[in-house]
Amino acid sequence: MNTSQIELSHHVPIPLRAIVLSHGWCRLLPLRWDEEEGLLFRTEQLSTQVVELEIRQAGERALDCTVRAAQPLSAADEAGLAARMRWMLSLDADLAEFYRLCQAEPRLAHVPREHKGRILRSPTLFEDTIKTICTTNTTWAQTKGMVGRLVEHLGAQGPLDEHRAFPTPQAIASAGEDVLLGTVRLGYRAPYVHQLAASVAGGELDLEALRTSSEPTAELRKRLLAIKGVGPYAAATLLNLLGRYDHIGVDTWARKLVSSQFHGGQPVTDADVQAAFESFGPWRALAFYFYEWDEG
DNA sequence: TTCCAGGGGTAGA
């Protein structure tokens, strides 16, 4: 086993725990979060091998990543992994304007004070899209099950036997719809996930280009809605993961929080959810993610 | 048995 270290540093503090716990993704394979030790694990597939990542806080403005691999890493591998991790942890986000807005809201004052506001995402938009589709019209327990089975059955084996990487578009496409339905148990999502994987694997859809697109958010949203299985909720969630925070992905959970916090437990519409964070303008969704909700 | 979960596709208006 070859072990190497990659250091990720930044000019501002980067609180690993706050980034990891920004939303539910840390509970979906191939990510694993060790709360006691403050360690983020991920099994990651490179072009030549699968590696095991272990990320930890290393001072206020730096993270250390231990990479375990069967074969020595090339310089290109290391640079590629560093870029993927910077994307995963949203280290490129400039939050100065959002922090100014947070100063006026007591329930968000912790955000600038504790240097929060970065959200956890997958290295590829492909993985984030499939995970988002697996959150629709189901419970978290089932989402974890669907994503877990996808990784266990179709992901490439890592250097530590027990863990696997997120499956490639090719792996999902070639597995076929029957496996996605019968083994992975994606339900009615199976044809959507298969079609997405096939179009990415076949080169008809360049999902990853959207990560660096400078198109207006409305145009980006249209592209996401064109994907079967992606509706208004999923599109908003994916836009958030692309660093466009002007629209909150409204699901039953968001409605419940906004209902109890702002409307005395009365039913709320999607527009009510957006309106609750209107003052945050293009930072609306980020304010929603980090808002300190009352218990219950 | 029925309901519903961090919704979405489709048809029809």
Added chain:
DNA sequence: TCTACCCATGGA
């Protein structure tokens, strides 16, 4: 743009 209806899955 809005509504009704259907969609697999599994826990309550």
